[in-house]
Amino acid sequence: MRGVRGAVLLAAVCGSIVVASLHVITAQSSVPDITGSWLRQGFTVGVRPTGQPSPTPPPPAPPPPLKPSYLKEWQDRVQAIREADAKGQPLANNAVACLPDGMPGMMTAVFPMEILQSRGQITIIEEAYTQVRRILMDRPQKSLDDIEPGFYGHSVGRWQGDTLIVDTIGVKESVRYQNVPHSKDMRISERMRLVAPDTLWNEITIDDPTVFEKPWTFTFAYQRMKDYTLLEYICEDNREYSDAQGRQQIRITPPSR
Amino acid sequence: MARRTGLWSVALLIAMVAPALAHHSFAVYDHTRTVTLSGTVTRFQWTNPHGFIEMDVTQSDGTVKHYSVELTSINMMQRVGWRSNMIKAGDKVRVVMAPLLSGDPVGLGLEVVLADGKTMSLPVPAIGSFKRTDTQE
Numbered sequence: 001m002r003g004v005r006g007a008v009l010l011a012a013v014c015g016s017i018v019v020a021s022l023h024v025i026t027a028q029s030s031v032p033d034i035t036g037s038w039l040r041q042g043f044t045v046g047v048r049p050t051g052q053p054s055p056t057p058p059p060p061a062p063p064p065p066l067k068p069s070y071l072k073e074w075q076d077r078v079q080a081i082r083e084a085d086a087k088g089q090p091l092a093n094n095a096v097a098c099l100p101d102g103m104p105g106m107m108t109a110v111f112p113m114e115i116l117q118s119r120g121q122i123t124i125i126e127e128a129y130t131q132v133r134r135i136l137m138d139r140p141q142k143s144l145d146d147i148e149p150g151f152y153g154h155s156v157g158r159w160q161g162d163t164l165i166v167d168t169i170g171v172k173e174s175v176r177y178q179n180v181p182h183s184k185d186m187r188i189s190e191r192m193r194l195v196a197p198d199t200l201w202n203e204i205t206i207d208d209p210t211v212f213e214k215p216w217t218f219t220f221a222y223q224r225m226k227d228y229t230l231l232e233y234i235c236e237d238n239r240e241y242s243d244a245q246g247r248q249q250i251r252i253t254p255p256s257r
Numbered sequence: 258m259a260r261r262t263g264l265w266s267v268a269l270l271i272a273m274v275a276p277a278l279a280h281h282s283f284a285v286y287d288h289t290r291t292v293t294l295s296g297t298v299t300r301f302q303w304t305n306p307h308g309f310i311e312m313d314v315t316q317s318d319g320t321v322k323h324y325s326v327e328l329t330s331i332n333m334m335q336r337v338g339w340r341s342n343m344i345k346a347g348d349k350v351r352v353v354m355a356p357l358l359s360g361d362p363v364g365l366g367l368e369v370v371l372a373d374g375k376t377m378s379l380p381v382p383a384i385g386s387f388k389r390t391d392t393q394e
Contacts, residue, residue, distance in 0.1 A: 084284070085284035089284075093282075231335060233330070239327075248282055250357070252325065252361055252362075
């Protein structure tokens with residue numbers, strides 16, 4: 001009798017495992033396919049997106065809802081940049097030093113972007129400066145103390161139905177998007193979803209109670225570029241440099257090699 | 258290869274109202290006039306973040322003046338049809354460039370007539386903001 005009960009129990013357990021496995025396989029195969037090359041809608045230079053047409057893009061980002069003292073710092077910087085440009089003596093920025101945008105700037109995708117879905121990870125490569133970020137899937141986010149701050153931070157993600165939800169922390173304070181200041185505690189949330197077969201929207205929310213009155217949310221739209229392979233981009237010879245006053249200067253003589 | 262800069266420049270002008278990609282500034286270049294240079298290439302530098310055409314231009318008094326013409330990212334150039342083998346040292350080219358405000362012999366290349374007579378544009382963002390006067394220099 002025990003033997004039969006044991007066998008029945010074993011069969012039931014095995015059956016449950018098989019059924020559970022089928023559910024997992026089904027769930028994974030229903031995950032949207034966002035693998036491929038993408039280009040920011042509206043930034044097509046000489047290339048046309050080759051997928052199906054895209055709906056009207058989302059509205060541009062609202063100004064950052066900074067707290068008064070941070071807002072002034074930001075506005076002063078933007079004003080200084082405008083005035084320097086008007087004088088023909090622009091201020092140096094990270095691009096002069098061949099530094100990449102980091103997060104969330106790389107997601108502006110003004111050069112094409114590649115998304116690769118693999119087991120346990122989604123990798124996003126931005127052609128400009130050959131930037132790479134890794135989204136670790138279905139894992140808990142680390143504590144900020146366990147992350148070395150960097151250009152891209154530490155990202156974890158999960159699928160919620162048709163939406164990829166990503167959480168990123170650990171972006172260095174010196175890595176600013178649109179010159180907007182932030183603290184070490186800045187948190188970037190992304191919700192990525194196919195709004196049309198070949199159109200991906202990324203709703204980005206920047207959360208940082210130290211500097212913001214409320215979260216800053218804006219959406220980027222990307223169009224699929226079928227049959228486009230990303231090119232490399234090495235910031236090899238800038239010829240620009242930052243002088244002692246922080247102004248952009250150009251080196252006139254070409255490199256010797 | 259048809260020039261497509263005209264169409265794309267409008268889209269870019271609109272899109273670039275809020276600059277998104279951190280980029281060194283083109284504010285150092287004159288937006289009110291362009292100069293045309295006819296000369297011989299000494300070097301075609303195919304690099305990011307931007308390429309360069311180095312060229313020697315013989316002046317009316319017979320002396321040779323060297324110019325450096327800044328181009329856009331070679332990635333953007335490739336996307337509008339440029340290849341690194343289109344220009345080489347020794348080629349006689351004609352370049353339209355927006356000169357540096359400082360007066361140094363450097364400019365932002367807007368258009369190049371290659372040695373074989375083909376005209377190629379540079380996919381400069383907001384190219385419509387540069388006024389074309391094309392004064393022969």
